[in-house]
Amino acid sequence: MSEVPxxxxxxxDPQSLRILGLTEDLRSKTRxxxxxxxxxxxxxxxxxxxxEFEIQRKRQKHPIYDRMGKDIREGALLPGITLAVxxxxxxxxxxxxxxxSEWPLPEDRKTVLxxxxxxxxxxxxxxxxxxxxxxxxxxxxxxxxxxxxRVLAEIWVEPDLAKLIYRIIVLNAGQKPxxxxxxxxxxxxxxxxxxxxxxxxxELYKETDxxxxxxxxxxxxxxVVSAYQAFVNGDPEVNKSNIIAQELQREELSLLSEDRMLxxxxxxxxxxxxxxxxxxEICRVYPTRDGVIPxxxxxxxxxxxxxxxFAAAADFGRxxxxxxxxxxxxxxxxxxxxxxxxxxxxLGMETLRAVVQGFNPRRTNxxxxxxxxxxxxxxxxxxxxxxxxxxxxxxGEA
Numbered sequence: 110m111s112e113v114p115x116x117x118x119x120x121x122d123p124q125s126l127r128i129l130g131l132t133e134d135l136r137s138k139t140r141x142x143x144x145x146x147x148x149x150x151x152x153x154x155x156x157x158x159x160x161e162f163e164i165q166r167k168r169q170k171h172p173i174y175d176r177m178g179k180d181i182r183e184g185a186l187l188p189g190i191t192l193a194v195x196x197x198x199x200x201x202x203x204x205x206x207x208x209x210s211e212w213p214l215p216e217d218r219k220t221v222l223x224x225x226x227x228x229x230x231x232x233x234x235x236x237x238x239x240x241x242x243x244x245x246x247x248x249x250x251x252x253x254x255x256x257x258x259r260v261l262a263e264i265w266v267e268p269d270l271a272k273l274i275y276r277i278i279v280l281n282a283g284q285k286p287x288x289x290x291x292x293x294x295x296x297x298x299x300x301x302x303x304x305x306x307x308x309x310x311x312e313l314y315k316e317t318d319x320x321x322x323x324x325x326x327x328x329x330x331x332x333v334v335s336a337y338q339a340f341v342n343g344d345p346e347v348n349k350s351n352i353i354a355q356e357l358q359r360e361e362l363s364l365l366s367e368d369r370m371l372x373x374x375x376x377x378x379x380x381x382x383x384x385x386x387x388x389x390e391i392c393r394v395y396p397t398r399d400g401v402i403p404x405x406x407x408x409x410x411x412x413x414x415x416x417x418x419f420a421a422a423a424d425f426g427r428x429x430x431x432x433x434x435x436x437x438x439x440x441x442x443x444x445x446x447x448x449x450x451x452x453x454x455x456l457g458m459e460t461l462r463a464v465v466q467g468f469n470p471r472r473t474n475x476x477x478x479x480x481x482x483x484x485x486x487x488x489x490x491x492x493x494x495x496x497x498x499x500x501x502x503x504x505g506e507a
Contacts, residue, residue: 127145128222129143131207142226142264147257148260154230154232191234192232193233194231195231195302196303198228202266206222307378308385310326311327325385326385329410339415340373341377344424345416345481380418380439383439387409390449394453402458421486421488431491434491435491455499457498457501460503464482
């Protein structure tokens with residue numbers, strides 16, 4: 110069926126949003142609002158870009174979703190959907206909630222809640238993305254939903270980052286098997302805005318955006334996700350083919366407390382700030398090298414370099430003393446880059462290029478070998494606190 114152009118969305122009737130109840134997750138002390146709303150109101154609430162943070166996750170094509178579409182058209186009631194209020198909207202909504210789980214609410218308090226909730230695009234979808242895609246497809250086909258066909262949605266309102274990490278990763282992982290990559294994607298779905306706010310000047314873009322990295326500060330969001338996964342694992346091989354290794358990593362992450370998760374995230378954020386600072390200088394010192402070696406933008410923004418750098422920082426920095434040495438090394442490199450000119454080769458790129466060209470593609474996976482070299486090289490550089498030049502490091506770790 111051809112797609113029917115939709116008229117400009119109008120604000121739904123607030124009275125059609127039913128506030129069914131309020132509760133609190135006793136484990137995390139997170140406030141939750143139970144709601145029910147017409148399908149069209151739900152689609153208006155999640156907005157047109159409801160999947161914009163789904164990094165490298167494509168819509169699933171499976172006959173069950175075709176059957177789902179048929180059932181929806183016939184008025185089937187969908188399983189409940191779980192939403193999370195976007196971080197910058199949380200406090201405003203919390204201010205409008207009663208102090209406890211008071212119920213029933215007076216009608217005037219319900220009205221206040223409705224007005225606060227009815228802002229398009231104010232929530233992220235934690236569970237229910239495929240159902241939402243199917244609902245959107247049906248709506249775009251010109252189908253008129255019965256106003257009594259409603260969506261059940263529980264809306265989580267949580268300002269505490271540690272508890273939100275716990276909710277997204279641990280509770281979701283406990284409900285169904287997930288790859289570690291999927292768990293990290295769920296985490297970053299909510300934390301993207303946090304990163305932009307906390308890392309000065311950084312821009313995060315999706316590979317699907319009509320943009321390319323030509324200078325500093327702009328990082329591909331999916332590569333930042335890979336860097337975080339490498340940091341949590343202490344391993345640059347983020348796409349392991351070994352199923353047992355994947356499962357062990359998933360279980361290890363699931364057993365972390367929310368406090369530990371917050372420490373991991375904050376530590377990663379610290380190194381990401383320095384990575385962006387290094388990026389600015391590397392792009393300046395390596396604007397172009399006549400095609401002989403990559404530009405700073407291409408090299409330092411590549412997934413191989415990012416996962417190796419963050420995995421090395423995590424794997425080497427397992428003690429307080431080692432973390433201090435890692436920090437010293439990064440500061441030394443940053444200082445050397447600030448003093449360098451485009452004629453200098455602080456990173457030893459000429460040597461690194463020669464070493465990588467020495468890999469025999471018939472005998473080894475060049476990508477994996479390159480990541481391994483970078484990983485070992487960064488670890489050695491951190492171990493030496495930046496006193497051994499990177500040119501020597503690449504040769505020593507080849």
